[in-house]
Amino acid sequence: MDERMRILLCEDDENLGMLLREYLQAKGYEADLFLNGDEGVKGYQKGKYDMIVTDVMMPVKDGFTMIQEIKQINSEVPVIFLTAKTMKEDILEGFKIGADDYISKPFSMEELTLRIEAILRRVRGKKVKENTMYNIGNFTFDTQKQLLTIGDKQTKLTTKESELLSLLCSHANEILQRDYALKNIWIDDNYFNARSMDVYITKLRKHLKADPSIEIINIHGKGYKLITPDEEQQEA
Structure with missing residues (x-):
């Protein structure tokens, strides 16, 4: 990667969050970990991120609320939700507010990176498309x-x-x-x-x-x- 892609990671389970951050860094991404949605919004306002990977159920501010606030700053930023729930309503709610993908816990690290790469490929591809x-x-x-x-x-x-x-x-x-x-x-x-x-x-x-x-x-x-x-x- 000529310029390291920056990922904002938001996960209230600190052990899982640190594991995800280390894994993404080993894969060549820059990843910053925040432990709740409020910290995530503040982190996004300070830094420039290419993608957000966030848990849904978090204290202080949940993932949906956080993404709604961040989408007001940048409606284009790609988002992957991590969730322990498989409730259809939650998943549709996530898509309505602009999720690009959804992964249910437990998931493999490989699956997460494959999904991240697929979304980033699509975003890059969109940027180089001719004006149609x-x-x-x-x-x-x-x-x-x-x-x-x-x-x-x-x-x-x-x-x-x-x-x-x-x-x-x-x-x-x-x-x-x-x-x-x-x-x-x-x-x-x-x-x-x-x-x-x-x-x-x-x-x-x-x-x-x-x-x-x-x-x-x-x-x-x-x-x-x-x-x-x-x-x-x-x-x-």
């Missing part, structure tokens, strides 16, 4: 700025919304395979990520409803299809 503009019916979609525009109305999309709409646009009027989209954006095609993707599809439908010629339809058992009136794709 899509025309979707009466909308224009700027994937770099994550802006969806119709007439004089601009909507700033979240990172996940933007990534999902980019995939749908690149497969406009074709089936976007569900598994492909999940692996591409969420890394893992498990049940919780699939439920999370459904939430984002619903959000995108709301954003696009200003143009009735566009729709995102479910293709049962396969995935989704973005139906647009643009026929340029067929001319090739």
Whole structure:
């Protein structure tokens, strides 16, 4: 790594936290450990971090509250939640506030580093992508700025919304395979990520409803299809 990636680690179990920090440092990352969400927010305000790995259940301030506060400072920072819970509601709550991934305890150190590497690869890949503009019916979609525009109305999309709409646009009027989209954006095609993707599809439908010629339809058992009136794709 030419420039060491900095990870903010927040875990109230100090023994586990120190173990994780040492492991990440051995893997070539810079990692700073904080023991509760309040310390984590203060640490983030002082330092520049490329990623956050945080426990959910913590004293003083829990992981969800901490991430909501940090996302107000930087909505782009990737987040992995660590949790002893496997409650569906918790996992969906995590995705709603912008989690990139979720790992249930106990987990292996190798699994954590694989997930970190996958997310960082995706973030780096996004930075080097060429400036892509899509025309979707009466909308224009700027994937770099994550802006969806119709007439004089601009909507700033979240990172996940933007990534999902980019995939749908690149497969406009074709089936976007569900598994492909999940692996591409969420890394893992498990049940919780699939439920999370459904939430984002619903959000995108709301954003696009200003143009009735566009729709995102479910293709049962396969995935989704973005139906647009643009026929340029067929001319090739």
